[in-house]
Amino acid sequence: MQKQRRLKVIAASVILLCGMAFLVLTGIKRTSIQHFTPAALVADGSKMNNQQVQVDGLIAEDSSEWDAANFKLTFAVLDRETAATVNVIYKDRLKPDNFTDGGSVFVEGKYDATQNLIVASKLMTKCASKYEGAESATPTNETSYISQ
Amino acid sequence: MTAEIGQAAIFLSVLSGLWAIGFLWIGLRTRNQNAIRSGRNAVIATFILISIATCALIYGFVTDDFSMRYVVEVSSAAQPLLYKITALWGRMSGSLLFWLWLLTVAGAIVVWQNHRYNKETNDTLSDYALIPIAVVQLFFILLVTGLIEGVYNPLARFPNGQMAPDGAGMNPLLQTPSMAFHPPTLYIGWIALTVPFAFAVGALASGRVSSAWILRSRRWTLFSWIVLTIGITLGGNWAYRELGWGGYWAWDPVENASFMPWLLGTAYLHSVMIQEKRNMLKLWNILLITLAFQFTLLGTFITRSGIISSVHAFAQSDIGGYFLGFIFASTAGVIGLIIYRWKRLKSANRLESLLSRESAFLLNNWLLVGLTLIILWGTLWPIISEAINGQKSSVPEAFFNQVVIIPGLLLLFLTGAGPIISWKKITANNFQRMFLLPLVIGLVAGALTWGFLTFVKEESSALYSVLCVSVSTFVVVAIFAEFYRGAKLRAKRQETSLLNGLNLLIQRNKRRYGGYIIHVGIVILYIGIMGSKGYFLLESKGLRIGESMEVGEFQLTMKDSFEKEFENYRRTGVVFDVAKNGKQIGTMEPARHFYYKTGQGEQDTIESAIRHFGVNDFYIALGSIPPDVKTGGIVNVQAYYNPLIGVVWIGVAVMVLGGIVAIAEKSERSRDA
Numbered sequence: 001m002q003k004q005r006r007l008k009v010i011a012a013s014v015i016l017l018c019g020m021a022f023l024v025l026t027g028i029k030r031t032s033i034q035h036f037t038p039a040a041l042v043a044d045g046s047k048m049n050n051q052q053v054q055v056d057g058l059i060a061e062d063s064s065e066w067d068a069a070n071f072k073l074t075f076a077v078l079d080r081e082t083a084a085t086v087n088v089i090y091k092d093r094l095k096p097d098n099f100t101d102g103g104s105v106f107v108e109g110k111y112d113a114t115q116n117l118i119v120a121s122k123l124m125t126k127c128a129s130k131y132e133g134a135e136s137a138t139p140t141n142e143t144s145y146i147s148q
Numbered sequence: 149m150t151a152e153i154g155q156a157a158i159f160l161s162v163l164s165g166l167w168a169i170g171f172l173w174i175g176l177r178t179r180n181q182n183a184i185r186s187g188r189n190a191v192i193a194t195f196i197l198i199s200i201a202t203c204a205l206i207y208g209f210v211t212d213d214f215s216m217r218y219v220v221e222v223s224s225a226a227q228p229l230l231y232k233i234t235a236l237w238g239r240m241s242g243s244l245l246f247w248l249w250l251l252t253v254a255g256a257i258v259v260w261q262n263h264r265y266n267k268e269t270n271d272t273l274s275d276y277a278l279i280p281i282a283v284v285q286l287f288f289i290l291l292v293t294g295l296i297e298g299v300y301n302p303l304a305r306f307p308n309g310q311m312a313p314d315g316a317g318m319n320p321l322l323q324t325p326s327m328a329f330h331p332p333t334l335y336i337g338w339i340a341l342t343v344p345f346a347f348a349v350g351a352l353a354s355g356r357v358s359s360a361w362i363l364r365s366r367r368w369t370l371f372s373w374i375v376l377t378i379g380i381t382l383g384g385n386w387a388y389r390e391l392g393w394g395g396y397w398a399w400d401p402v403e404n405a406s407f408m409p410w411l412l413g414t415a416y417l418h419s420v421m422i423q424e425k426r427n428m429l430k431l432w433n434i435l436l437i438t439l440a441f442q443f444t445l446l447g448t449f450i451t452r453s454g455i456i457s458s459v460h461a462f463a464q465s466d467i468g469g470y471f472l473g474f475i476f477a478s479t480a481g482v483i484g485l486i487i488y489r490w491k492r493l494k495s496a497n498r499l500e501s502l503l504s505r506e507s508a509f510l511l512n513n514w515l516l517v518g519l520t521l522i523i524l525w526g527t528l529w530p531i532i533s534e535a536i537n538g539q540k541s542s543v544p545e546a547f548f549n550q551v552v553i554i555p556g557l558l559l560l561f562l563t564g565a566g567p568i569i570s571w572k573k574i575t576a577n578n579f580q581r582m583f584l585l586p587l588v589i590g591l592v593a594g595a596l597t598w599g600f601l602t603f604v605k606e607e608s609s610a611l612y613s614v615l616c617v618s619v620s621t622f623v624v625v626a627i628f629a630e631f632y633r634g635a636k637l638r639a640k641r642q643e644t645s646l647l648n649g650l651n652l653l654i655q656r657n658k659r660r661y662g663g664y665i666i667h668v669g670i671v672i673l674y675i676g677i678m679g680s681k682g683y684f685l686l687e688s689k690g691l692r693i694g695e696s697m698e699v700g701e702f703q704l705t706m707k708d709s710f711e712k713e714f715e716n717y718r719r720t721g722v723v724f725d726v727a728k729n730g731k732q733i734g735t736m737e738p739a740r741h742f743y744y745k746t747g748q749g750e751q752d753t754i755e756s757a758i759r760h761f762g763v764n765d766f767y768i769a770l771g772s773i774p775p776d777v778k779t780g781g782i783v784n785v786q787a788y789y790n791p792l793i794g795v796v797w798i799g800v801a802v803m804v805l806g807g808i809v810a811i812a813e814k815s816e817r818s819r820d821a
Contacts, residue, residue: 027526
């Protein structure tokens with residue numbers, strides 16, 4: 001009796017554990033988004049066509065255009081080390097605060113390799129902090145917490 | 149001068165910390181009461197010294213002492229007094245000092261409680277518990293001395309008598325009351341968790357691993373839970389009102405870091421009941437509270453180390469390494485003690501059936517710990533993925549939303565099933581008496597919701613909403629029936645009214661019925677989350693003055709713009725005429741604040757306008773306002789309709805109320821434990 005009950009408990013725990021692991025693994029597979037530098041994305045471009053990507057870089061000088069009437073922001077992300085750029089279009093959201101040429105930017109969205117274009121669903125800007133030698137994000141409509 | 153006194157106090161506290169650890173340990177080993185007393189006094193001395201240091205820093209803020217580095221970084225002469233004081237936890241070194249100060253307060257309270265308790269019993273458990281508290285304190289003391297690379301002493305001045313003309317000022321987003329009180333609330337909750345952890349370690353060290361340590365620290369745990377609940381909600385509420393994206397929870401690493409200890413604390417609050425009632429799970433409870441405590445440190449590690457660099461926003465530093473080191477070292481210490489006490493930790497009783505209250509508690513624990521690990525995995529995924537295949541990836545909000553939903557609904561079910569299932573083994577009688585009615589009503593409610601959503605609202609994917617409503621109804625009926633049965637019985641026995649009976653029932657068993665009130669709060673919270681996350685409406689449009697837009701039943705017309713100057717910011721915004729179904733209901737004035745002194749140069753913030761319609765909110769946020777707005781410039785408008793969002797706050801309020809009822813129960817049983 002005792003042994004059987006223990007077996008049951010173990011079986012139930014294993015089922016639960018497998019269930020959770022299944023949730024996590026499928027969840028990650030379905031939603032996880034690969035992170036690139038602009039240079040890496042341009043080099044790897046065709047493989048990532050039509051897939052969600054994250055890109056981290058700088059807002060290229062003189063590349064941004066804000067069409068307020070249509071809620072459309074277009075700009076290019078410049079690689080931090082090379083001259084590679086990726087174009088970005090960000091629609092139907094507020095233009096983030098502190099969106100200035102040369103600033104750090106983090107973009108998430110679907111990549112179109114043929115046009116080297118990310119249709120962004122998420123955009124975060126960062127500005128170099130003068131203190132503590134670190135970067136701190138500023139809010140956009142998607143960010144959450146602010147440098148403390 | 150005050151800064152120097154504060155610094156001296158910090159350095160002296162290194163000594164008092166070492167003194168406390170050494171004398172308590174020697175005293176307890178050799179049963180030398182004088183040494184124990186001396187150790188306790190050293191804990192009080194640490195409290196006094198760190199209080200002096202904290203006051204010295206606050207004095208620096210209030211007197212605008214711009215020769216102090218930390219003051220310059222987070223304060224400015226124009227900053228209102230309240231925010232000069234809250235600047236104490238505005239950045240890292242100050243937060244660490246504040247955290248340490250709270251820890252020393254906790255230590256002093258434990259000594260005081262101990263003093264009262266010891267007069268009667270001569271019990272050494274809490275003296276043992278003081279040692280781990282002093283060790284954690286010492287870790288934080290070493291961090292704020294400024295001797296460790298990566299963190300400077302918050303009381304340090306600039307070298308060579310330099311002085312800044314004015315401070316940089318606090319981030320304007322933090323200059324709101326809810327943000328002023330959100331971080332300290334979380335800190336208090338985290339630090340309160342240190343005490344039950346310390347009691348667990350004390351129990352292991354002293355060899356008294358019965359339930360005494362749990363009972364003695366029960367109120368600390370509940371207090372921590374209540375405060376964390378409030379703190380997390382304040383954060384969500386702040387994000388909702390200040391960040392202008394219409395939501396309150398985004399599974400950001402920082403949010404997750406505050407949520408994971410809460411989940412583990414919740415698990416622990418449940419599992420200790422099995423130990424008290426059935427003398428099982430001794431080892432598990434010790435592990436659980438250790439884990440909960442480590443997660444409070446892990447939270448700091450995640451947010452401060454910069455390992456999750458892409459999304460979160462705290463300043464990076466080397467401090468993460470020290471935290472990780474301390475986490476490993478202290479966990480190793482606990483594991484060592486567990487091995488040492490292995491024999492005493494074996495449970496006398498075993499689970500008798502998979503369908504019993506014990507199993508319900510166990511399942512609750514598995515789910516809560518499982519959820520914590522899932523959230524941890526998602527939060528650390530950028531590092532994990534890079535370690536696995538060299539390619540950094542991260543998971544978006546959608547991952548968390550999808551993954552938590554099934555465990556979340558199971559947990560919701562347990563909030564109703566747990567209280568009504570019988571101990572040891574469910575019987576046909578128990579099922580019929582307790583489960584049948586709630587189950588039937590829950591199913592009917594689910595069916596009605598399904599019909600309403602599919603045929604009236606014509607929604608296509610209503611599965612989770614139907615489940616949520618159905619399970620919620622089950623829980624509410626089950627718990628209300630529990631209250632009703634109990635109250636009726638009391639009323640009959642005492643020959644009084646049903647309401648009096650209810651009062652008596654709760655008075656007699658505050659912990660149990662406080663817990664049930666929390667469960668009702670959870671149900672309310674779920675309904676609020678379902679509505680606000682599942683059914684919000686969002687419209688974005690660029691508008692000129694005179695133009696209109698529509699969101700659901702609401703019509704907005706932009707009437708005018710305005711600009712006002714304040715002491716440290718300028719407010720610019722627009723005025724909307726708002727109509728619901730064509731009927732005018734008033735005006736709303738969303739704006740942006742442009743702050744001059746922010747610590748990061750000039751910065752502007754979204755000041756969304758929110759109007760409540762019962763529990764539903766109408767919410768407008770603005771993009772930047774062009775200078776030519778009066779002459780045809782376009783303003784970007786985002787308008788949200790957030791149904792049931794008020795229910796979220798109500799749910800939390802009910803949870804906190806239940807927590808207060810539960811904490812009111814005195815731990816009388818601890819006297820004979």
